[in-house]
Amino acid sequence: MPTLFDPIALGALNAANRTFMAPLTRARATRDHVPTPIMADYYAQRATAGLIIGEATGISRQAVGWPYAPGLWSSEQVKAWMPVTQAVHDKGGLIFAQLWHMGRMAHSAVTGRQPVSASATAMPGDAHTYEGKKPFEIARPLAAEEIPGLISDYVSAASNAMAAGFDGVQIHAANGQLLDQFLRDGTNARTDEYGGSIDNRVRLLGRVTQAVADEVGADRTAVRLSPNGESYGVDDSNPAPLFTAAAEMLDAIGIAFLELREPGPDGTFGATDVPRLSPQIRRHFKGALVLNSDYDVARAKADLDSGLADAISFGRPFLANPDLVWRLRHGAPLNKDEMATYYSQGAEGYTDYETLMGSKALA
Template identity: 65%
Template sequence: MPDLFDPLRLGAIAAPNRILMAPLTRGRADRDAVPTPIMAEYYTQRASAGLIISEATGISRQGLGWPFAPGLWTNAQVDRWKPVTAAVHAAGGRIVAQLWHMGRQVHSSVTGEQPVSSSATQTSGHMHTYEGRQPSEMARALDIDEIPGILDDYARATDNALKAGFDGVQIHAANGYLIDQFLRDGANLRTDRYGGSVENRIRLLGEVAERVVSVAGADRTGVRLSPNGASQGVDDSDPERLFVPAAARLSELGIAFLELREPGPDGTFGRTEVPKLSPAIRKAFAGPLVVNSDYVTREQAQAALDSGVADAVSFGRTFLANPDLPERLRTGAPLNESNMATWYSQGPEGYVDYPALADQEAA
């Protein structure tokens, strides 16, 4: 079985280890979704990851409702991403952009329009906005004639990501966002060719992946799914019947890697009793499979590789406070604890001020 520190080929990307940095929303862009200089420092600090998957990055104003999250639909955004990717590459790292349409998980005060989704539904709870947390709003169903425009947005964002210097892209099809809202029957109530049967509900995922592949190439395209348990109110009545064919469809396209966010019953976020589907998906997906959710220790991650299911592990919150996480895992050094109060705040605190191991040892 491979070791966590063995190299791995992810399509066109040569990862020097199997410790990936999972996408982590941090809210350090400006109100126009333009990256800020501090983001280059943040990502460069974490360049020792086998691969950095960027924070979720909007493909359009319609699809980006998180305050101070970055985008990839304007020239200004592309220009300000360039110093970020250049700095990561100069430090020896690799980085792909995660492409995001939030669907019904936005608020009109941020996007300027009513949320859209697979169907006219409403998520529970409150949305993050520039005016604080506000009640969610009823989404309208995307008209079938609007879907080509969504595909165009994904293609444009992919092209912009490559122009900005990213090594590839990851399609965010997880966590209850737009593509997930089309995949799962708890949110998709459509009766046209994008709803009803599993084949129809997979259609948008397949079409988005085809368009992205047509721009970036399959060897620079990844996908993220969250196949087990509800996520932000989005769930499915038979997840294995849905997600195994979805993975098989992606395998047909030959994408570079598939990442699965799979919480367990003891997870700190999104706990679920629904069994992990990665073993079944492993049989359907021929490419590198990356597992994610609540991995903290080297032993946990190595066990995932030893099982034969995973080829790599993406670490999320552990990377927040430990910019040199691979070295800490390699040496068994203690881990810094992150400050949740600064996860989504602006400025350097809780962002670029977590010490690396070498700095701590020198102090």
């Protein structure tokens, strides 16, 4: 069976190994959501990943409520992403853009607009804003007539991503973001063609994915789902049939890969007793399946050996270890990630994690 260090064909691309970098919001863009030069250094340091799935990146101003997160709706943003993708390519790496709409999680203090969602719900808790934490607001349900405009925002962002030099795009439909708010019945009470039955609730994800695939190629389009357990207040009463239907639909579109974030009961980024759905999803999705959450080498080997996963994406281990692939291959110790600098601006806790690769002591 292939190991973490073996190559894999992913749609139009050939990745050098199966150790992928999971998407990680790091809040190093400007207040106007424009990427900054330090982001090129950060991603280039991590270019030995088989594939970098870039941080969540707003498809429109309405979509991004995270302070200092980047976007892909303006020519200024496209231009500022170019040195980032170039820096990764110069090091022989591959990078996808993760296309992001936060829906009800996007606070008006950041976007200047009331948040939108499938239905009039509010996320529990407080949003990060430039003025500190503020309670999440009740979202305005998107009118059916607004859906074509939303889909075209995804398509423009995908087209901008390709113009900026990304190798493909991942549609963020996980972690309680807008598309997840449409998928799951806890946040979708619609009575139109986007709510109610499973077929209706997967419709928006299907339309967005098909439209993006038509724009950039299905073989450069990926999707992320978080099928098991509640995420940011978004949950479903019967996730297995919902997410197997979604997987079947994505399989029919022929996407390059599907990534699943599936925490277990001891998960450290979300924990749940709801069993992983990847074994069922595997039967419905024939393309490359990438699994994520709390992986180490032993768990990764088990899921690659059993054929459940084709590749594994690592989030926090990559955040803290630019040379993660080398370290895993050599059994080298891992740096621990520092939460205090996850979303702080500047180099500290961003580009200053130690690299061992090539060091004399361990070479």
